[in-house]
Amino acid sequence: MAVVAVVASLVVVGCSSTKLESGGAYAPVDVSGNAIVKPDPAFYVIDAAYAVAYATVDGVFKFEQDNRLFLWQVSPNFKQALDKIRPEAVKVRDDYARCRLAYKANPVPANLTQLQTALARVQQLTATAAALLPTATTKTGN
């Protein structure tokens, strides 16, 4: 709980001063430079977090595929564990895409909450996938 409180306070203090430059994809303007819609920093942050999570799970899957024969010889468990995650990963990817399209079409708080929930599922799955990666250990020789 302490971590949550610290993170929440950092958000309030730290992010309050960060702005979206006018004219960007999350703060669109018309040809006259007038805002088309209100800048949407929360949408930017959620998309950025999703991009990180997606790149991670994509990297884990690719790492396993690229090194499959070697990893299989070391332990079949890695592929088997990832194979349990793969169908779920496609599902949460599709869920996020669906929620994002809904939010872009109708950017109301309820749809943002749905998008946030979809992101949480992606992050949870990504953490599970990344935690399966073999852990490298280094001997210092001391």
Add this chain to the structure above:
Amino acid sequence: MNAATLALVLQGLTALVAAAPQVEALVKQVKDLISALFTAKQITKAQQDAMMAQVDAIVALSQAGIVPSHWAVQPDPQ
């Protein structure tokens, strides 16, 4: 900015790093993102456009029903 939303997003990022500290690329991406959020005075137009394009591309894959081969369950090696 919605503090509750951001807090939850950052919690998720923190959990990712905690689950897989050995994934250096992930740790760097998360650090860069959090650093940008807390130290940058402004998310530039170029940064916004790049992010939108990146996620739009992922969504397009999903809409097209494309599943990359490494995301699909394939037969075990013999």
